[in-house]
Amino acid sequence: MNTQLYRASEHIHTTGAANAEWRTLLYGWATEPPDPDSLARALQRGMLIAAALLGGSGLIFWIAANWQDLSRGARLALIEGSLLMTLVVACFVPRVREASLLASLLVLGGLLALIGQTYQTGADSWQLFAAWAVLSLPWVLGARSDLLWTPWVGIAALALSLSTGPLGMMRWFSLTEPHRVALALTFLAWLVLGLVPLAVAHVRWLRLPGGLGRWSHRLSVGLALGAWTGLGIASLFYSDTMSVAWPVAAVLVMGMLWMNWQSRWRDLPCLSLAVLAANVLVMSLAARFLLNNDEHVMTLLTLGVLGLICLGGSATWLLRQQQTWGRGDAE
Numbered sequence: 001m002n003t004q005l006y007r008a009s010e011h012i013h014t015t016g017a018a019n020a021e022w023r024t025l026l027y028g029w030a031t032e033p034p035d036p037d038s039l040a041r042a043l044q045r046g047m048l049i050a051a052a053l054l055g056g057s058g059l060i061f062w063i064a065a066n067w068q069d070l071s072r073g074a075r076l077a078l079i080e081g082s083l084l085m086t087l088v089v090a091c092f093v094p095r096v097r098e099a100s101l102l103a104s105l106l107v108l109g110g111l112l113a114l115i116g117q118t119y120q121t122g123a124d125s126w127q128l129f130a131a132w133a134v135l136s137l138p139w140v141l142g143a144r145s146d147l148l149w150t151p152w153v154g155i156a157a158l159a160l161s162l163s164t165g166p167l168g169m170m171r172w173f174s175l176t177e178p179h180r181v182a183l184a185l186t187f188l189a190w191l192v193l194g195l196v197p198l199a200v201a202h203v204r205w206l207r208l209p210g211g212l213g214r215w216s217h218r219l220s221v222g223l224a225l226g227a228w229t230g231l232g233i234a235s236l237f238y239s240d241t242m243s244v245a246w247p248v249a250a251v252l253v254m255g256m257l258w259m260n261w262q263s264r265w266r267d268l269p270c271l272s273l274a275v276l277a278a279n280v281l282v283m284s285l286a287a288r289f290l291l292n293n294d295e296h297v298m299t300l301l302t303l304g305v306l307g308l309i310c311l312g313g314s315a316t317w318l319l320r321q322q323q324t325w326g327r328g329d330a331e
Helices: 003-015 020-030 036-065 072-092 094-119 125-143 146-164 177-201 214-237 245-262 268-290 296-330
Strands: none
Touching: 036 072, 036 094, 072 094, 072 125, 094 125, 094 146, 125 146, 146 177, 146 214, 177 214, 177 245, 214 245, 214 268, 245 268, 268 296
C-alpha cells in the first residue's frame, strides 16, 4: 500500500481533518496506477518464469510418457543435454539467468530420478531429495534469487521429512537415551532449515538484492513451525508419558515468534504462522489433560472457550502489530 495513505490517515486521526480536499487526495493515492515500466518488467519476468516451469516440467513428463519408446542412452542424453543447455544459457545470457537456473533446478531433479529408476541403486527416496538439494546448492547460492531459494527450501524439507518419517521422529517416542538424541537432532535440523534464509541474508556476497528472500523465509519458517508443532502434539498423544518434546517445541515456537516480531527481518505472515503454532500447542496441551475427564460436555465447552480466547486475542494482537508497523514504515 502507498505509505502516503498511512500519513494521511494519521493526520486525519490527530487533527480531525476530513474535508473534501483530503478525501480527494486519499482517493488519488489509493487508485494510483502502477508505473508502466515496472509493470512491463514484472510481466516479462513472469513470462520467463512460466516458460522455465513449463519447459522443465514438460521435459520430465515427456520422458515419462515415452518411457518405452526411448532407449536408456537416449533418455539420459536428452535430459543431461537439457541440463547443460540451461546452465550454459544462464552463464552467457544474464537477462534470462534466473529463469534458466530455475529450469536447471527442475531438470536436475528429473535427472536424479531417471538415474535412480534406470539403474535401481536401492537408495531411499529421501537420499534423492538430499542429493538434489546438495547438487543444486552452488547455482542457487550464485543466483541470489528468492525464486530459486524457495523451491530449494521445499526440496530440502522433503529430504528431511522423508528421512525422519511421519510427524518427524514419532517412532522415537519411547524416550530411551539414543532416541532422545535422535529427537534432539530432528528439532535441530528443522531449526537449521528454518534459519537458512536469515543466514543467507547476513552474508554479504550471498545476500539477495532485497536483503531477505521473503517467500523462502516464509516457507522455511512455516515448515519448521509445522514440524515442531507435530512433534509436540505427538509427544502428548502418542507416548505413555509426557516427553520433553512439547516444552522444546514451545520454546522454539516462541523463539521464532519473537524473531519475526522484534528482529530487523520482522515479517507479518511469519509472525501469524508462529502465533498459530503457539495456539495449536496450547490447545493440544489443554486437550491432553481435559480429555481424561469424564465430563465430556464440560470438556468440549472449556476447549471451545479457550479456542475463542486464543483466536480473539491473537487476531487483535496481530492487527495491532500490522497497524504499528504500517505507521512506522510510513514515517
